Amino acid sequence: xxxxPPKLFLRFFRWYCHPKLRNHxxxxxxxxxxxxxxxxxxxxxxxxxxxxxxxxxxxxxIKPVNNFNDSNRRDMIANYLKVGFRNILRYKVYSSIxxxxxxxxxxxxxxxxxxxxxxxxxxxxxxxxxRIFRIGSSGRFQGNEFKDAVSSPPIAAALSQxxxxxxxxxxxxxxxxxxxxxxxxxxxxxETFVADSNFFQFFSFPLISGDPRTALQGTNKVVLTxxxxxxxxGTENPLGKIMLRGEGRYATEITGIAQxxxxxxxxxxxxxxxxxxxxxxxNDHWSNTGLYTYVKTRSAADASSVKHKLDALTxxxxxxxxxxxxxxxxxxxxxxxxxFGFFLQPLLDIHLKSNLGSExxxxxxxxxxxxxxxxxxxxxxxxxxxxxxxxxxxxATRAKxxxxxxxxxxLRSKLMVQFLSESMIYxxxxxxxxxxxxxxxxxxxxxxxxxxxxxSIITQPAVLVSILGFAFVTGLIAGSYPAFYLTAFNxxxxxxxxxxxxxxxxxxRNSLVVFQFMISIALxxxxxxxxxxxxxxxxxxxxxxxxxxxxxxxxxxxGGNADxxxxxxxRHREFISASFTSALPPRITDSNLFRKGGxxxxxxxxxxxxxxxxxxxMHYTMSAGRFFSAEFPTDSAAIVLNEAAYRQxxxxxxxxxxxxxxxxxxxxxxxxxxxxxxxxxxxxxxTVKPMAMVLGLGSNVWMVRESKNEIAxxxxxxxxxxxxxxxxxIWKKYSSSAFEFSFLxxxxxxxxxxxxxxxRIVFIFAGLAIIIxxxxxxxxANYLGxxxxxxxxxxxxxxxxxxxxxxxxxxxxxxxxxxxFLIAAPLGWYVMSAWLDGFAYRTSINGWLVxxxxxxxxxxxxxxxxxxxFRVARENPVNNLKGE
Amino acid sequence: xxxxxxxxxEEIVILTIGVLYKDAYGVSIKKExxxxxxxxxxxxxLHTALVRLEDKGYIKSxxxxxxxxxxxxxxxxxxxxxxxKKAMAYSKETRDELWGAIxxxxxxxxxxx
Numbered sequence: 001x002x003x004x005p006p007k008l009f010l011r012f013f014r015w016y017c018h019p020k021l022r023n024h025x026x027x028x029x030x031x032x033x034x035x036x037x038x039x040x041x042x043x044x045x046x047x048x049x050x051x052x053x054x055x056x057x058x059x060x061x062i063k064p065v066n067n068f069n070d071s072n073r074r075d076m077i078a079n080y081l082k083v084g085f086r087n088i089l090r091y092k093v094y095s096s097i098x099x100x101x102x103x104x105x106x107x108x109x110x111x112x113x114x115x116x117x118x119x120x121x122x123x124x125x126x127x128x129x130x131r132i133f134r135i136g137s138s139g140r141f142q143g144n145e146f147k148d149a150v151s152s153p154p155i156a157a158a159l160s161q162x163x164x165x166x167x168x169x170x171x172x173x174x175x176x177x178x179x180x181x182x183x184x185x186x187x188x189x190x191e192t193f194v195a196d197s198n199f200f201q202f203f204s205f206p207l208i209s210g211d212p213r214t215a216l217q218g219t220n221k222v223v224l225t226x227x228x229x230x231x232x233x234g235t236e237n238p239l240g241k242i243m244l245r246g247e248g249r250y251a252t253e254i255t256g257i258a259q260x261x262x263x264x265x266x267x268x269x270x271x272x273x274x275x276x277x278x279x280x281x282x283n284d285h286w287s288n289t290g291l292y293t294y295v296k297t298r299s300a301a302d303a304s305s306v307k308h309k310l311d312a313l314t315x316x317x318x319x320x321x322x323x324x325x326x327x328x329x330x331x332x333x334x335x336x337x338x339x340f341g342f343f344l345q346p347l348l349d350i351h352l353k354s355n356l357g358s359e360x361x362x363x364x365x366x367x368x369x370x371x372x373x374x375x376x377x378x379x380x381x382x383x384x385x386x387x388x389x390x391x392x393x394x395x396a397t398r399a400k401x402x403x404x405x406x407x408x409x410x411l412r413s414k415l416m417v418q419f420l421s422e423s424m425i426y427x428x429x430x431x432x433x434x435x436x437x438x439x440x441x442x443x444x445x446x447x448x449x450x451x452x453x454x455x456s457i458i459t460q461p462a463v464l465v466s467i468l469g470f471a472f473v474t475g476l477i478a479g480s481y482p483a484f485y486l487t488a489f490n491x492x493x494x495x496x497x498x499x500x501x502x503x504x505x506x507x508x509r510n511s512l513v514v515f516q517f518m519i520s521i522a523l524x525x526x527x528x529x530x531x532x533x534x535x536x537x538x539x540x541x542x543x544x545x546x547x548x549x550x551x552x553x554x555x556x557x558x559g560g561n562a563d564x565x566x567x568x569x570x571r572h573r574e575f576i577s578a579s580f581t582s583a584l585p586p587r588i589t590d591s592n593l594f595r596k597g598g599x600x601x602x603x604x605x606x607x608x609x610x611x612x613x614x615x616x617x618m619h620y621t622m623s624a625g626r627f628f629s630a631e632f633p634t635d636s637a638a639i640v641l642n643e644a645a646y647r648q649x650x651x652x653x654x655x656x657x658x659x660x661x662x663x664x665x666x667x668x669x670x671x672x673x674x675x676x677x678x679x680x681x682x683x684x685x686x687t688v689k690p691m692a693m694v695l696g697l698g699s700n701v702w703m704v705r706e707s708k709n710e711i712a713x714x715x716x717x718x719x720x721x722x723x724x725x726x727x728x729x730i731w732k733k734y735s736s737s738a739f740e741f742s743f744l745x746x747x748x749x750x751x752x753x754x755x756x757x758x759x760r761i762v763f764i765f766a767g768l769a770i771i772i773x774x775x776x777x778x779x780x781a782n783y784l785g786x787x788x789x790x791x792x793x794x795x796x797x798x799x800x801x802x803x804x805x806x807x808x809x810x811x812x813x814x815x816x817x818x819x820x821f822l823i824a825a826p827l828g829w830y831v832m833s834a835w836l837d838g839f840a841y842r843t844s845i846n847g848w849l850v851x852x853x854x855x856x857x858x859x860x861x862x863x864x865x866x867x868x869x870f871r872v873a874r875e876n877p878v879n880n881l882k883g884e
Numbered sequence: 885x886x887x888x889x890x891x892x893x894e895e896i897v898i899l900t901i902g903v904l905y906k907d908a909y910g911v912s913i914k915k916e917x918x919x920x921x922x923x924x925x926x927x928x929x930l931h932t933a934l935v936r937l938e939d940k941g942y943i944k945s946x947x948x949x950x951x952x953x954x955x956x957x958x959x960x961x962x963x964x965x966x967x968x969k970k971a972m973a974y975s976k977e978t979r980d981e982l983w984g985a986i987x988x989x990x991x992x993x994x995x996x997x
Contacts, residue, residue, distance in 0.1 A: 025931055027950070027957025028910035032927070034953040055928030060935045 003042055005033050005049045013053045018063040025056070076414070077421065083401075084422035094394065097779040098387050098426055101772045103433035105383025106474065108768050110467065111438060112376035114457070115449050119364045122264045122351035127204045131167075131300045132347040135293040135310070136356055139340035141593070141604045149356040151293045151342055153283045154317070155310070156196070159295055163309045165302035166295050170195060170202040172267070173278060173291040174360065177554050179737045180271070181244040182232045188554055188738050189228070191270040194278045200258065202296065203267070209239050210256020220245070221274040223256035228270040245273075247557060247737075252277075263452055266350050266361050286317045287340065292360065294347070303344050310342055357589070368758055375765050378519045382769055384478045385512045386776030387426065391419075391482035392509060393783050398486055403494035415487040423479025424472070431471040448760055450753070510816055513780070516773040517820035517857055518827070523766035525828035525853035529845055530759035533836060536843040537752055542585070543679020543688075545619035548717050549744035550727065551584055555711035557737035562708055565734040569713065572730075574723045576714040579617040580696060582609040582704035584712055584744065586751050588681040588691060590704040596649045597658030597669060605645050606681065606689055609696030609707040617714045625654045625674030628695050632673075636697045639670035643678045645690030659692070664699040683751045687840045712744065770857060774864040777813065781865040785809065785872040793877035805873035810862060817861050821854035828853070888971035889940060895975055896921065897933045898942060901962050902972070909948065909959040910934070934962065942968030 004010075013029070014022060029052060036045035088095040123129055135151040156169040175192040199205075200212035200223070207215065208226060215223050222243065229238045238254045245252045252273070261268055275281045280290065297306055318340065319330045328336070345354060352366040405415060435458065438445075442455050457463060558565050562580060569575040582590060591606045614620075615627040623643060628635045639659050641649070651657050657672040678688040694700045696707035715723045720743075728739045792805055800808075829845055836842040890898070900916045901908040913934075914925050937943045948959035964972070 021931065021935065023957050024910065024947070024960035025927070027954035027959060028914075028927065028931075030955040030957060031911050031951075031953050032914075052927045055926040056931065058928055058932055060932035061928065 003034075003037050003045070005029070006046050009050050009053045013056065016057060016062050018061060021061060025061070029053070077417075080418040080421045081425065083418070084425045087398075087422070088425070091394070091397075093782060094390050094779055095426075097775050098390060099430050099433060101383045101386045101775045102426060102430035102474070102478070103437060104768060105380045105772055106427075106430055106434035106470070107437040107441075108765060109376035109380040110434060110470070111441075111445050112372050112765075113470075114453065115445075115451065116369055116373055116376075118264060118451060118453060119352060119369055122364070123266055123347050125204060125262055125264070126347060128296055129347050131297045131302070133295050133297065133303060133306075133344040134347060134350060135295065135342050136345050137289045137340070137342050139338065141338050141340070141602075146604075147356050148289060148358050149345075149350075149354070149360070150289045150291060150358045152286050152289045153281055153291060154286060155313075155342065156293050156295070158313050158317070159306070159310065162313060163306055165297050165299075165306050165309075167298050168198060168202055169293060169295040170199050171275070171281065171291050171293050172196075172199070173280060175273070175278075177556075178271070179246060179554075179557060180232075181249065182241065185232050186736070186738070187231065188557075188740060189270055191268055192273065193267075193269045193271070194273045194275055194281065196275045196281070199272060200256070202294065205261055205265075206259050208257045208259055212256070215256035216272065216274040217276075218274055219276040220250055220252040221255045221277070222252045223258050223272045224254060225258050225260045225270055227260050229254075229257050247559060264351075266359075268361055285321060286314060287321050295344070303346070307344050310344070314341055362754070365754060368754065371758070372761065375523065375762065378523075379765060379769050379772065380474065382516045382519060382772045382776075384474065385516050386772065386779065387423065387478040388481045389509050389512055389776055390779045390783070391423075391479075392485050393506075393780055395482075395486050395489075396787075399489050399494045402486055402489050403491040406489075406491040407495065412487045416483040419483040419486055420476065420479040423482065424475040427471045427475030427478060430474075431467065435467075448757070448764070450757055509780075513773075513777070513813075513816050514820045514823070516769075516776065517817050517861065518824040520766065520770040520773050521821055521824035521853055521857045522828040522831070523762060523769050524856055525824065525850060526832055527759060527763040527766045528849055528853055529828075529832040529836070529843075530755065530762055532843050532845075532849065533839065534752060534755055534759055537684050537755075537839075537841060538749070540680075540684065540841055542748070543620060543677055544585070546585075546745040546748055548715050548720075549617070550713045550715060550720070550724065550741050551744055551747065552711045552713065552727075552731065552739065552741050553709075554735075554737050554740050555580060556706050556709050557735045558708070561734035565730065566711070568730055568733075569727075572726065574716055574726060576716060577613045577617045578711055578713045579614040580611050580708040580711050581614060582607075582696065582707050582709050584608075584618075584710055584747075585679065585681040586683055586748050592661055592663050592703045594645075594649070594692065595660040595662075596651060597660055599650075601649060603645065603649050603690060605641075606691035607703050608681075608691070608693050609700055609704050610693050611696060614693070614712075617712050620679055621677040623675050623677045625672070627674055627676075628693075634671065635673065636695055636700070637668070637670055638673040638695070640674045640676055640693045641672065642676050642688065642691050644688050645692055646675045648690050661703060664702040668699050670694060684841045685839055770860055774860055777861055778864050778868065781809070781813070781868045785868050789872065789875070789880045792872060793875070793880040796873075796877045797881070802870075802873045806866070806869045809869035809872065810865060813861060813865055814858070817858050821857070825850050825854065888974045890942070890971050890975050891933075891936075893929065894933050894937055894942075895972070897930065898937060898964060898968060898972060901943060902964055906961070908962045913962070937968070938962075940967075940971075941965060942971050 010026075013026065017025060029049065032052070033045050033049050036048055040048075088099075126132060134149065135155055136147065136149050137151050138145075138147040140146075153171065156171045159166045160169050173194040175194055176190060178189045178192040180187055180189050180192075195216060197214075197216040199216055200207055206212075207223070210223060215221065222245075224232075224238060232238065232243070233241070238257060241254050242251045243254060244250065255274075258269075258272070295306070297303060315330070322328055322330055322333050333340075345356075350359075350363070351361075352364045352369065354363055355365075402415060405418075406412075438458070439455060442453075445451075446453060458467070555562065555565075566578050566580070569578045582588075588606050588608050590608070591604050593602055594605050595602045610628070612628050612630050615622070620627075624646075625640075627640060628638060632638070641651075641659070649659070651672065654672055654674070659670050659672055661668045661670060676693070680688060681691060682689065694703065696704075701707040713727065724741065727741070731739045788809075792800075792808075795805060795808075829850060832845055836845070896917060897913065900913050900920070903920075904912055904916055910927070910930065914927070914930050917923070917925050917930075934943070934945075938945060942965060943962045944965050945960050945962050948961045950956050950958045
């Protein structure tokens with residue numbers, strides 16, 4: 001009986017062994033194997049054989065990777081490059097279509113990738129960013145859900161004392177408007193914060209001067225950023241100088257200068273005051289959410305256990321507070337379907353994944369980021385497909401070369417290397433072109449994306465390397481299909497002149513064209529829908545007249561001069577009316593708990609304090625009752641609800657109805673005098689929430705942060721420049737603060753900024769997509785026209801008219817684009833409907849819109865090809881037929 | 885730089901080839917080393933050493949007969965070249981020189997221990 005060693009390993013040995021050694025080593029192996037079978041049996045022999053084979057797998061025995069001599073490798077590559085360059089120069093139309101298309105595609109996608117990289121880099125510069133969490137508050141009160149970025153003052157201390165997993169915690173209060181003075185310089189600072197003394201140790205905001213440990217200790221200390229310091233002090237050393245804060249002119253010592261926070265930080269401060277400066281930091285109410293709390297846990301995995309312990313602490317501390325404030329025990333509170341609690345949010349999620357109330361900075365949106373990434377990839381793909389299609393369509397011109405190379409001994413793998421190196425040439429030249437394009441459009445890109453990126457980030461080594469990698473991958477993808485396709489030719493057929501397979505075998509090419517136009521049509525449709533929606537939101541009836549209203553946002557600085565200021569305004573004809581208020585749309589964010597008089601029915605209402613002229617200024621519509629009026633002195637204890645609040649509180653009729661508020665030291669009963677028609681006071685993503693208005697007098701001021709925070713001035717229509725100037729002059733008589741104004745309609749417009757940005761980006765890239773796709777189509781049509789020259793000439797000789805010939809040429813492409821449209825329409829419809837679903841007020845996608853997107857693509861494409869077709873159709877048949 | 889490169893295992897292999905004289909091929913070398921030095925020799929180590937010795941020109945090889953237990957694969961016999969002999973001699977000389985240079989006392993004490 002003859003035994004054989006394990007086949008698999010024997011084959012493995014034969015595969016790796018150097019051919020010179022293979023025979024006699026195999027002989028040795030067999031000899032020992034047979035001997036072992038006699039002494040130790042088959043099992044042991046097999047095992048030892050495997051071990052021997054594995055131990056033989058070592059450098060001296062393994063054959064070299066290339067089993068034939070490659071001495072001319074360098075010369076061959078030089079030859080490939082030379083032939084590649086000659087081809088580029090010889091077929092200038094195709095080369096420029098390829099290069100230009102690829103360059104535009106690469107520039108567009110590189111820009112988008114830069115944008116994405118910047119968005120993804122938010123807050124990553126913070127040391128330990130993976131274990132920093134922000135504590136937010138969430139819950140439900142009387143059917144109103146809320147989810148806020150803010151939490152309450154006592155949490156930080158409670159967590160650091162009671163929860164061992166918490167390494168440190170810091171609190172941050174956003175002071176917003178704060179007038180600051182030094183000498184004759186005075187500015188109203190917006191990005192002012194109050195922070196605990198460990199702020200500069202907790203976060204990686206380095207101090208240029210001052211001690212990060214002590215800078216924020218004590219009352220009335222402040223750390224300025226470098227650029228803020230420059231504004232007040234120029235070249236002087238600000239350290240130790242005294243600035244005056246607020247209308248009260250509190251002396252505040254400068255204890256440090258911080259570097260400006262990087263633009264990719266969600267905390268953007270100009271000034272940070274010491275925590276002891278602000279009484280609110282010592283507030284001990286768990287329900288009083290108004291500042292930002294950040295904790296650093298010992299490890300990133302501790303978040304859930306911290307959350308558990310925080311829940312327990314909240315439970316313990318909230319109970320007594322609930323009883324005291326709304327008179328409900330915790331059980332009753334919960335039994336009514338309410339909840340209140342805190343949650344931990346990873347620092348790195350804040351910019352892209354958070355969508356909370358009271359955010360410090362406008363958030364990005366991870367969904368838009370995905371959309372942009374997809375668009376970038378698609379555009380690049382369209383450009384790459386151009387390359388593939390043109391290379392394979394034109395294969396006939398290269399077929400002879402392939403045939404000759406093969407017959408003198410080129411391996412298919414070597415030919416693939418050749419074609420890949422050609423596509424690499426294209427992709428690297430395109431990269432250089434793309435970088436030039438990026439350099440040219442960089443400022444425009446920055447304003448489009450709302451970023452402040454520097455072109456110099458591209459020259460960073462890491463970015464350069466990834467761009468090179470990007471070019472390499474693009475070249476590889478673009479070249480892979482032609483490399484397979486072109487090298488598959490049979491040299492005998494090719495050299496006999498039996499080619500033209502590039503023309504017949506076009507189903508893949510057709511489907512790639514369909515794909516290109518499908519993407520283009522979907523993008524066009526997308527940008528059309530975004531535009532219709534924006535238009536819709538801009539023209540929607542907000543419930544008030546947003547035109548011709550100037551908002552002066554720091555009117556609280558008027559102090560005692562407020563009435564005098566308003567009186568003077570009323571003496572000028574340009575100012576139709578003016579109204580002090582705590583907040584204006586789209587930012588009425590103060591909210592209070594209200595109860596329907598004589599019931600247990602509580603509701604969280606957004607609240608604004610107003611004055612008698614508010615209705616006349618804003619042009620709200622009353623749906624029942626009346627607005628506040630000076631003729632009724634009792635109106636100081638009256639309230640106007642919007643329809644949503646009226647409905648949700650379950651009130652019927654106005655007569656004898658009251659609403660109770662609990663924010664003042666003792667409950668205040670307010671008489672319901674009117675109901676205002678719902679108007680949008682937040683954004684249009686949500687429906688109108690319940691809200692109320694009261695006069696900004698007496699105990700009502702407890703309900704809001706600042707009762708005369710803003711003044712809305714309705715002006716006569718026309719050129720506002722002179723009016724604004726006049727307003728500013730009057731302002732200066734009454735306030736020592738700077739004149740900070742905005743237009744109400746622009747403030748509302750600003751709410752749609754991210755949608756507008758997305759609309760513009762999608763629009764531009766839809767345009768680019770169709771341009772690149774048409775470039776490719778132009779190249780294809782050009783080539784096919786050349787190929788079919790004889791056919792067309794014969795048709796013409798036989799009597800076909802120019803129109804018939806053009807129809808013939810356009811027919812194929814029309815069909816392809818038609819198919820692309822049939823795929824793109826439902827796809828685009830579906831995606832855009834999903835996008836629209838995010839808006840409470842939305843337009844609908846109608847069939848005409850979809851159809852017009854398709855028609856637009858079709859017309860652009862036909863326009864591109866028709867030149868070519870026309871030229872071919874007009875040509876004199878003699879020119880094409882005389883050759884033979 | 886040494887005049888002749890000869891590693892420890894290579895030296896054993898080339899010596900064994902000398903011992904076996906006309907009968908030195910893979911399996912016999914392996915067995916000879918295993919029996920004389922009572923150590924295990926893997927095929928991998930042995931053939932690597934043989935390749936390297938041949939590359940250095942210390943041994944040369946010629947194909948021999950194919951037998952049935954070798955599944956028809958030829959044996960490859962090895963023979964020491966003139967250069968190989970010089971290398972062996974050089975290696976031995978250096979060892980002897982070193983031996984001679986050791987003071988007697990060292991060896992005696994070693995004997996005691």
